Amino acid sequence: MAQSNIKVAVQKFGNFLSSMVMPNIGAFIAWGLITALFIEKGFFPNESLAKLVDPMVTYLLPLLIGYTGGKLVHEQRGGVVGAIATMGVIVGSGIPMFLGAMIMGPLGGYVIKKFDRAIEGKVKTGFEMLVNNFSAGILGGILAILAFLGVGPAVDTFTGWLMAGVDWMVAHGLLPLTSILIEPAKVLFLNNAINHGILSPIGAEQIRTDGxxxxxxxxxxxGPGLGILLAYAFFSRGLAKQSAPGAAIIHFFGGIHEIYFPYILMRPLLIVAAILGGMSGVFTFVLLGGGLQAIASPGSILAILAATPGGAYMANIAGVLVATIVSFAVASLILKTGKEKAEDIEEASKKMQEMKGKKSSVANTLTTNQGAMPNNVQKIVFACDAGMGSSAMGASLLRKKVKEAGLSISVTNTAISNLPNDAQIVITQEELTPRAQNKLPDAYHISVDNFLSSPEYDKLIDKLKNDHDTPTEELVEEVEKEAAPVEQDDSLLRKENVFLNQEFANKEEAIRFAGRVLVDSGYVEESYIEAMIERDNMTSTFMGNDVAIPHGTEEAKKAVLKSGFTVLQVPQGVDFDGEKVRLIFGIAGKDGTHLEILSGIAITCSDMANIEKMVKAETAEELMELLNGEGTSS
Structure with a gap:
C-alpha cells in the first residue's frame, strides 16, 4: 500500500512539473532557433542577434516556468508572486535556473494562496485592492530575497555536482548508463523535469563553452519510442497494432513522446527495450561526437536536426537510427514471445491519464465524466458512430427501465454526428465519449463499456427518480410514441440466416462471414462488408454478455438496401479484442425498420441465463424462439 502511494505521488509530481513546462514550449523553441542560427558556431553567426540568447535562457525561460508554476497553484496572483520569487533564484545563481524556477514558482503560489485564505472575509470593504497588491509585493519580495540568499546558491551547488558527475561519466565512457534512469522516468512523466530541470541547464553551460x-x-x-511503436505495428494485433503507425508519426515528427507511454504500460517489460535503445543511442552519440547547439523541444527529429551543429549531422542521425533499431529488435522479441493476449491500448491510455492526474477511472461499467446531473431530465440520447446498433440496444434497455420506474423521460438513439441540441444526458461507449462531448459540450455525458449490463442502468434510474418534475404533455406524447410497438417484419431475420456451432480463427473472419450472409440475402451491397470491419476497428462492437453486433459505419448506410439480421452461434467463442464472444448478430439497418427486433434482442441478451440458452440451442427455430422471448427469463 505504501509503495502504491509513493508511486502515485511520484506520478502526480511528474505531471505537475510537466504542466509548468508544456505551456511554455514555444518560448523554448524560439530560444533554440535563435541559438542555433546566430551564435558564433550557428548556421548564420550574428554577434548582434546572438545577444538575445543569454537573456532568454537566463531570465525569460525561468520566469515563464516560475509564473506558470505559481499560476497552477493560485491562478493569476500565484503566477505573479511565483515570478517575483523566481527572480531571486535567477539572480542568486550563475547558471540558467530552470530547476530553481520549478521550486520557487509553485512555492510563491502556495504562500500567497495560504495568505489569501487566512484573510478571507476579514478585509474591510474598499481596502481589497490595497491589501491584494501589497500582500503580493511583500510576500513576493521576501521569497525573492530568500531565493537569492539560499535556494539559488543551493541549486547552483547541486547543479555543479551533477555537472561534475556528468563529466566523470563522459570521461569513463559511462554516459549511456543514464538511460537506466531516464527512460523509466519518462514513462512516469518526469521527462520534462529531467530535460528542462537538469539536462538543459547543464547543456546550456556546455554550449557556452563548447558550442x-x-x-x-x-x-x-x-529513437527508443519509435522502435517500440514500430514493433507494435508489425507484431501486435487489435487496436494497438492499428494505432501504432499513426502514433509513430506523431511521436517521431511531432515530438510528442507521451504518445508511446501507453504502449509500454500495456507490456511493462517493454521498458527494457526503451532502456537498451536509449543506451545504444547515447553510446553512438558519444562514439561519433554527437550533440546539439540548442534545446530540441519538443523531441522531434525535425527539432533535433534544426538544433544540430554543422559537423554533427551524421552522429545525431546515426544515434537516433541505432536507438530505433535496438529498441525495435528488443520490443519485437518481447511482443512475439510474450503471453498471447489482445493488448488493450484504451486501458493503457486510462492508466496514463491516471498517472497524469486526470480522471479516467471506471467504476463497474457505468461511469460519468462530468459534474452534477441536470435537474428535471426529460431527454436521454444513446449515441454511437452509426446510430444503428449499440446505441439502439442501449436505448431499448434503458427505456424499459425508465418505463418500469414510472418515469416519463424520452430515451432515443442516434449517430454522434446527429446528436440533438436538446439532449440533456448523452450515453456513449467510453471510446466515443470525447467525440460526443465535442459535439454537445453542454450535455451531461455518461460512458458505458457494457451496453447489455442492464443492472448498471439502475444507478442512473435511481438518480432520475430523486429529481424529476411532472412531465409536459408534449414529452408524454413523445415517450408514448417511442414505446409504441412497431409491426415486426418477418423478413428481417430468416431461419436460413441463423448459423449454429460456428468456429472462427479471429473476429475479422467472423465479421466477414456475417457480412457475406447480409450480402447474399440482399440486405446490403458488397462494400458493406469492409465497412463492418472498419466500424469494429474504430470502436469494438462487443456489447457485453458474450455478445457482439458487427455493423457498418455511418457512411456505409447508403450501402444498406433493406434492414436485416444474421445470427452466428459460436459455442467455443471468438476473441473480440480480449473479450470472448459466443453470439454474433450481424446488422443492417435502414430507416429504423430494424429497431424493434434489435430492441427485443437487447432485452433478451441482457440476461446471461438467456445467453446460455441461445448458445446451447440445437436448431435455428429454437434460437429464434428464444430471441422472440419464448422460454426466456423475464
Whole structure:
C-alpha cells in the first residue's frame, strides 16, 4: 500500500512539473532557433542577434516556468508572486535556473494562496485592492530575497555536482548508463523535469563553452519510442497494432513522446527495450561526437536536426537510427514471445491519464465524466458512430427501465454526428465519449463499456427518480410514441440466416462471414462488408454478455438496401479484442425498420441465463424462439 502511494505521488509530481513546462514550449523553441542560427558556431553567426540568447535562457525561460508554476497553484496572483520569487533564484545563481524556477514558482503560489485564505472575509470593504497588491509585493519580495540568499546558491551547488558527475561519466565512457534512469522516468512523466530541470541547464553551460552538448540528446532522442511503436505495428494485433503507425508519426515528427507511454504500460517489460535503445543511442552519440547547439523541444527529429551543429549531422542521425533499431529488435522479441493476449491500448491510455492526474477511472461499467446531473431530465440520447446498433440496444434497455420506474423521460438513439441540441444526458461507449462531448459540450455525458449490463442502468434510474418534475404533455406524447410497438417484419431475420456451432480463427473472419450472409440475402451491397470491419476497428462492437453486433459505419448506410439480421452461434467463442464472444448478430439497418427486433434482442441478451440458452440451442427455430422471448427469463 505504501509503495502504491509513493508511486502515485511520484506520478502526480511528474505531471505537475510537466504542466509548468508544456505551456511554455514555444518560448523554448524560439530560444533554440535563435541559438542555433546566430551564435558564433550557428548556421548564420550574428554577434548582434546572438545577444538575445543569454537573456532568454537566463531570465525569460525561468520566469515563464516560475509564473506558470505559481499560476497552477493560485491562478493569476500565484503566477505573479511565483515570478517575483523566481527572480531571486535567477539572480542568486550563475547558471540558467530552470530547476530553481520549478521550486520557487509553485512555492510563491502556495504562500500567497495560504495568505489569501487566512484573510478571507476579514478585509474591510474598499481596502481589497490595497491589501491584494501589497500582500503580493511583500510576500513576493521576501521569497525573492530568500531565493537569492539560499535556494539559488543551493541549486547552483547541486547543479555543479551533477555537472561534475556528468563529466566523470563522459570521461569513463559511462554516459549511456543514464538511460537506466531516464527512460523509466519518462514513462512516469518526469521527462520534462529531467530535460528542462537538469539536462538543459547543464547543456546550456556546455554550449557556452563548447558550442554543443550531448546532454540535450539524452531525453530528446525519439529513437527508443519509435522502435517500440514500430514493433507494435508489425507484431501486435487489435487496436494497438492499428494505432501504432499513426502514433509513430506523431511521436517521431511531432515530438510528442507521451504518445508511446501507453504502449509500454500495456507490456511493462517493454521498458527494457526503451532502456537498451536509449543506451545504444547515447553510446553512438558519444562514439561519433554527437550533440546539439540548442534545446530540441519538443523531441522531434525535425527539432533535433534544426538544433544540430554543422559537423554533427551524421552522429545525431546515426544515434537516433541505432536507438530505433535496438529498441525495435528488443520490443519485437518481447511482443512475439510474450503471453498471447489482445493488448488493450484504451486501458493503457486510462492508466496514463491516471498517472497524469486526470480522471479516467471506471467504476463497474457505468461511469460519468462530468459534474452534477441536470435537474428535471426529460431527454436521454444513446449515441454511437452509426446510430444503428449499440446505441439502439442501449436505448431499448434503458427505456424499459425508465418505463418500469414510472418515469416519463424520452430515451432515443442516434449517430454522434446527429446528436440533438436538446439532449440533456448523452450515453456513449467510453471510446466515443470525447467525440460526443465535442459535439454537445453542454450535455451531461455518461460512458458505458457494457451496453447489455442492464443492472448498471439502475444507478442512473435511481438518480432520475430523486429529481424529476411532472412531465409536459408534449414529452408524454413523445415517450408514448417511442414505446409504441412497431409491426415486426418477418423478413428481417430468416431461419436460413441463423448459423449454429460456428468456429472462427479471429473476429475479422467472423465479421466477414456475417457480412457475406447480409450480402447474399440482399440486405446490403458488397462494400458493406469492409465497412463492418472498419466500424469494429474504430470502436469494438462487443456489447457485453458474450455478445457482439458487427455493423457498418455511418457512411456505409447508403450501402444498406433493406434492414436485416444474421445470427452466428459460436459455442467455443471468438476473441473480440480480449473479450470472448459466443453470439454474433450481424446488422443492417435502414430507416429504423430494424429497431424493434434489435430492441427485443437487447432485452433478451441482457440476461446471461438467456445467453446460455441461445448458445446451447440445437436448431435455428429454437434460437429464434428464444430471441422472440419464448422460454426466456423475464
Amino acid at each position: 554543443q552538448s550531448i546532454l540535450l540528446l539524452l531525453e530528446a532522442n525519439p
